[in-house]
Amino acid sequence: MLALSLAPAPAATNQVDQLLKTEPGYVPALMAAGALSEQRGDSSAARIAYEKALARFPDFFPAKVRIAILGAAQPAFDRKAFDLAQQARTALPNDPELAKALGILVYRNGGETNRSVSLLKQSAIARPNDAELLYYLGMAQLQSKDQTGGRQSLQKSLEAGLRPDLAAEARKALAGSK
Known part of the structure; x- marks a missing residue:
């Protein structure tokens, strides 16, 4: 993956x-293809590449993590991403990006708001200015009846530059929690 960061995207893609033409199941190339697809904003192609890597090595945690992160970035709950995130969490219990993804997926799944809050708080230690993380933390805190914490997290998410669709939801939640 280091070579990807050093080579220009078109050269790396080529x-x-x-590599994939000569050896379609070569996991390092599949992971690189996934990363390049993510760089281009093509999450569908990235997920396909990561799933091919998982098909080859079902316990390959880097692919599980990337699928979990991609799943958390989608607006709807993704059961497969949720399951893979939980599996990856056993191997990477201190990964802040994975904690964020799993926290968001747990929140979207509903029912375990305290777990979502715990995961998102863990991630927020390493990512204190992550607007999306703060938004989901605030929403989970409100659901778990922590009105003060929820309001603070939502306000911080707005100050951190939350994207417009989530900002509208955050403002609505702030207005409703007074």
Whole structure:
């Protein structure tokens, strides 16, 4: 993956494509293809590449983590991403990006708001200015009846530059929790 950060995207893409033509199941190339697809904003292609890596090595945690993160970035609950995030969490219990993804997925699944709050708080230690993380933390805190914490987290998310669709929801939640 280091080579990806050093090579320009088109050159890296060509190298990865060539590798996958000669060896379609080569996991390092599949992971690189996924990362390049993510860089281009093509989460569907990225997920396909990561799922191919998982098909080859079902316990390959880096692919599980990337699928979990991609699933958390989607607006709807993603059961497969949720399951993979939980599996990856056993191997990477201190990964802040994975904690964020799992916290968001737990929140979307409903019912375990305290777990969602715990995961998102853990992630927020390493990512204190992550607007999306703060939004989901605030919403989970409100659901778990922590009105003060929820309001503070939502306000911080707005100050951190929350994207417009979530900002509208945050403002609505703030107005409703007075």
